[in-house]
Amino acid sequence: MIPTARCLAAKPAGFFKRSADELTWNSEALHTPTKPYVLLDFEDDATVSGCKTMADRAVGGFSTASLDYVPADAAAKSPAHARFHGSISTKLPNNWRVERTGYAAFRNKDRGLWIFGRLFWDVDPYSYLALRVKSDGRRYTVNIQTDSIVETDIHQHRLYTRHHRVQEASPDEFLSAAEATESPEFAETQYPHGIPPALSDVPPESTIMSTSTSATTSGTTGWETILLPFNSFVRTNHGMVVEPQTSIIRNRVKSIGIGLTDRVEGPYDLRIHKIWATNGMSDAEIEEERRICGTDALPIDEGVRTGWTGESVPHTSQQEAPKAKKGLKALRDEWDQ
Numbered sequence: 001m002i003p004t005a006r007c008l009a010a011k012p013a014g015f016f017k018r019s020a021d022e023l024t025w026n027s028e029a030l031h032t033p034t035k036p037y038v039l040l041d042f043e044d045d046a047t048v049s050g051c052k053t054m055a056d057r058a059v060g061g062f063s064t065a066s067l068d069y070v071p072a073d074a075a076a077k078s079p080a081h082a083r084f085h086g087s088i089s090t091k092l093p094n095n096w097r098v099e100r101t102g103y104a105a106f107r108n109k110d111r112g113l114w115i116f117g118r119l120f121w122d123v124d125p126y127s128y129l130a131l132r133v134k135s136d137g138r139r140y141t142v143n144i145q146t147d148s149i150v151e152t153d154i155h156q157h158r159l160y161t162r163h164h165r166v167q168e169a170s171p172d173e174f175l176s177a178a179e180a181t182e183s184p185e186f187a188e189t190q191y192p193h194g195i196p197p198a199l200s201d202v203p204p205e206s207t208i209m210s211t212s213t214s215a216t217t218s219g220t221t222g223w224e225t226i227l228l229p230f231n232s233f234v235r236t237n238h239g240m241v242v243e244p245q246t247s248i249i250r251n252r253v254k255s256i257g258i259g260l261t262d263r264v265e266g267p268y269d270l271r272i273h274k275i276w277a278t279n280g281m282s283d284a285e286i287e288e289e290r291r292i293c294g295t296d297a298l299p300i301d302e303g304v305r306t307g308w309t310g311e312s313v314p315h316t317s318q319q320e321a322p323k324a325k326k327g328l329k330a331l332r333d334e335w336d337q
Contacts, residue, residue, distance in 0.1 A: 009062075010058065027091040033125045036278040036285065039256055040108060042082035043273070045069040051257070053106045055086065060093030061101035063100075070271070077221050079292055081273045090263050104268070107143065107257025112221035120147060126277035128208070128227040129157075132292065134271035135224075138161035139262040144233060147252035155248045159258060160203040162210050162224055162296060196234045196241060206232055210296045219295035223273065227298075230277075280306025289290075 021242065039233050041048055055067040064086035072080040111119035123129075131142065142160040197204040209226035239261060256275055260268055273292065281304055290297045298304060309333040 002058065002221060006132040012093065019264045033110050033279065035282075036130070036276045037121075037123060037126060038274065038276040039121055039123075040272075040275040041074075042069070047108075048082045051082075051106050051108050053084075056089075056101040060095050062089035062091050062093075063087060063102060063104050065104035065106065065224070071286070077292070078223075078296070079112070079273050081271050083271055085267070085269045087267045088260060088263065090265055102259045102263035102265075103259065103335070105257055105259030105261075107255040109255075111254075117278050119146075119330065120251070121256075121277075123230065123253055123277040124250040126279055128229055128278050129275070130225060130227045130278045131159065131275050132220045132223060132225045133159065133161065134273075135159070135161040135163050137161065138260060138264065138270075140202075140270060141259050141261060142228060143255075143257045143259055144248060144253060144285055145255045146249040147247055147254055148246075151241070152235065153235055155239050156236050157198045158200070158203075159228075160207055160316075163179070166323075177248040185321045193241070193243070196326075198228075198232045198234050199241075200306045204232065208298065211299055212295070221294040221296065223271075223293045225289055225293060225298050227278070253288040280304055282306060290327045294337055304329060307328040309327045 040051075041312045042048055048067060048069040052069050053065055055063045055065040057062065057063060065084070065087050067087070070078075070081050070083050072078060084106055086104050088104060092098060092101055111121075113119065115337050129142065129144070142157045144155045145153070146155070177219050203209065205231045210224045230248055230250060233248055235242055258270065258272070262272075281298070281300070283305075286297075286300055286305070
């Protein structure tokens with residue numbers, strides 16, 4: 001079989017190129033960063049081929065998961081992106097060992113080796129994980145896995161979007177997905193100390209997302225950008241919140257992905273343009289944001305705008321919470337050690 005030009009172009013970077021790229025980036029990370037750190041750019045089809053999908057079919061279930069590359073469409077004002085889609089089924093296989101099904105996910109594959117060992121992302125100089133997505137409104141979860149002692153630990157955060165954002169309600173008025181679809185006993189096992197804010201159905205104040213409330217679709221592309229603070233992610237293991245809670249090991253991130261575990265039967269469809277680490281947006285990034293997201297672009301205030309001038313940013317304890325200010329600026333003093 002002769003590989004096509006597209007296959008060759010999508011082939012992962014070789015050992016020496018990975019090493020050179022990592023050395024270049026590490027020199028940038030030695031000081032306060034002057035630009036965002038792109039982790040997964042799905043405008044490149046090689047990034048899509050560098051990811052893997054997972055579903056309960058691995059244990060005999062019937063859910064499906066696919067991740068496909070979608071070329072840019074100028075007419076629809078849509079950038080090239082990845083399409084995460086399939087169907088969720090809670091039907092149990094004929095296997096008494098399997099008690100629960102109904103999940104699907106994707107993440108990047110192992111990033112390989114470089115001259116100093118295994119490759120990890122170092123996002124320690126950044127406060128936020130940014131995702132530009134086009135959602136169908138289902139309860140997706142962002143998953144971060146690090147080089148931790150417990151290999152099966154995953155730090156999670158709900159992927160909030162305008163589509164299902166609750167505008168005028170308090171968290172006490174809403175039930176979590178587990179409480180809505182599972183028995184009280186299971187909910188108590190999953191959240192022994194109550195539902196963490198980052199996994200609730202109501203976005204915490206620390207989440208930066210579009211606040212557009214336009215009743216019309218004029219100027220709307222469906223794309224939106226969500227910024228999730230790294231210090232809000234919740235440590236879980238096999239879907240259960242575990243104690244003690246620990247911060248993400250941000251200088252040794254192995255994988256980033258998105259999962260769907262709401263156990264609601266039926267199709268799902270999530271588009272992902274890019275995932276990156278950031279402290280704010282420059283004028284060029286703001287222009288890209290408005291071009292792709294239209295009227296759903298992030299609100300640009302003093303908390304989101306940044307010139308990436310290299311000003312130093314102090315680190316403080318994760319226990320501190322953002323005060324009355326909004327945007328990224330309010331959280332620049334809230335980074336965990």
